[in-house]
Amino acid sequence: MFWDKHCQGEDEQPWQEWDYVFAMTALYKMKRYEDCLQLYREFHHAYPSASLLDDRMGWAVYHVHLKGHDFKTGDNARYLKQVDFVLHHGKQGPYSPVAMIVGQAVRAILSGCLGQKIDYQRANDYLDKLDPKRLPQEERTYQQDDGKMRRLASEQEKWYAYKSKILLKLQQYDACISCCDQALAVINRFHTNNDAWIALRKIEALIELDRTADAKAALEHLLQRPARHWKMDMLGYRIAVMEHDEDAALKYIGEAALLDPNHGMRVQFYEETASFLNEAGHERMAMLQYHLVDLLREENGWKIRPHHVAGKIPEDIAAVDKPATLRELREFWRAQRDKDKVFxxxxxxxxxxxxxxxxxxxxxxxxxxxxxxxxxxxxxxxxxxxxxxxxxxxxxxxxxxxxxxxxxxxxxxxx
Incomplete structure (x- = not known):
């Protein structure tokens, strides 16, 4: 092959720009990805402003350094360096791997695969390399081993889901609200309940900006949906506290606590609301929630932290096991949730x-x-x-x- 002859210095005349293009195409089809990268380095040195080979280079980097990367044992710093290299030289396009590489890298960052501390700013910078309007709007499907077809969110929907989450974490609340509004306006059909999660992020951002009336209106609209998640009630509780509406806050506490039996995910919520219950005069229920938090942390092997309440949990409560704790709390939660309701x-x-x-x-x-x-x-x-x-x-x-x-x-x- 003429690339091999070129490497051996057997060329009859210097290569022109399109010689590199033809050689790259041939090498890529032969899956000689390392040779593709060597060729790209030489091409980029000879034609530093040319972009003809950027897409092929990106795919070669993907196959050599990114595809199948083991985040547990691999060199993650080198992985990110390769991602940065592709994004520096490549651009989003119909034949470019940039969108796919950004998606893979952002998923890895947000899942914590690249370290205990999640680098939300890096993930945000990566997403900014893409124009969401140019991403596919169609849901993807694939066949499972049992023959059933499974649907996956579109690439455009995933971009908005990642972006709204990251902006909220970065405390860029106005940008988060704008992103959520845009997502809800442009996406015709959401995968499962992703529109509810995006709406929740908007409400949370509104709460952080003290836009209580807007947050309340958005939550009331969201609660008209059949499906309900406890985080809707968590935000309802926070809005009620901001409005000094004790009865509404107590109702939301009951709704959130009784929605499903997975109490482990609500540890922080129970701790937050226990402080409110204590101040509202429900001291025993507050102590029971603090005790439940300790039981859940111990059960899951999590660190038990001091509670934000004066004094220790009374011995008679600390001695109660988890089933008995939940029985008493459920009775209280149910009474608050169903207060004033007509069945x-x-x-x-x-x-x-x-x-x-x-x-x-x-x-x-x-x-x-x-x-x-x-x-x-x-x-x-x-x-x-x-x-x-x-x-x-x-x-x-x-x-x-x-x-x-x-x-x-x-x-x-x-x-």
Missing amino acids: LEGQVKKILPSGRNGFIEAADGKSYYFSFADVRSGRKHLAEGSSVRFTLAKRMDRKKNRLSDNAVEITVEQK
Whole structure:
């Protein structure tokens, strides 16, 4: 091959710019990626302002240094150096690996693969190398080993998800709000509930900027969705505290705590709200939440830290085991969550073919739409004819483009 002859100094005449292009193309097709990089170094020295080989160089770097990199045992500093090299010389384009390399590097940074301290600024700088409007908007699909097809978020959606999270971490709150608004405006269909997470980041940024009214309005709109996550209630609690609304704060504490049984993820929330409970006069519940925090930290092997409360946890509470602690706390949380709520009784009249929603007929004969996401307990026993207990909430009817009463917080009465 003429590249091999060139390396041996057997050329009859000096190479021109397109000679390098033809040679790079041939070497790349032969998967001689190391030779591609050697050729690129020589080409860049001869033609420092030319960009004809930048895309091929990027792909060669990817195959040699980035693809299959082991973040646990590999040289991560060298990995980042190679990423920086590609981004310095390459640009986003239809045949460029820049978008893919940025995505891989940002995922590695945010997952903590590159060290215990996450470098959000570096991740932000990498994302700024891309124009999100030029990223694919279509969801990606792939076939699993069991033959089922799985959908993945589009590259554009992932860019906005990463960017909004990073801006929030960097405390660039105005930029975070702008990013979230842009994402919610330009993405027609979100993967799973990514739009809810982006909306949550916007609300959190609004709270940090003391824009309480805007944060409250955005949260009220988000809570019209069928699916609910405890972090919505966490932000609701913070807004209520900012508005000095003790009753609303207590309700949000109960909602967040009872939404699912995975209490380990709410350690910081329990600690934060325990301080509020103590100041609100619920001293025993505050101490029980502090005790639950200690139990969860010990259970998971996490460091137990001093609590932000005067005095130690009383011995009679410190001696209580986790099940008993949760039983007493659940009774308190439930009382706060359900305060002032009116519960109705009825039967499941119809489950729609999708198996994800249907209609409940109340005792007075009125019919209410419901989603399986709003079934609080007994979901596996839910069927047409099941007796249920529920309350009502305003939700957006997308077909009629108006708010309507939906059955929520549904409990299936088991026989």
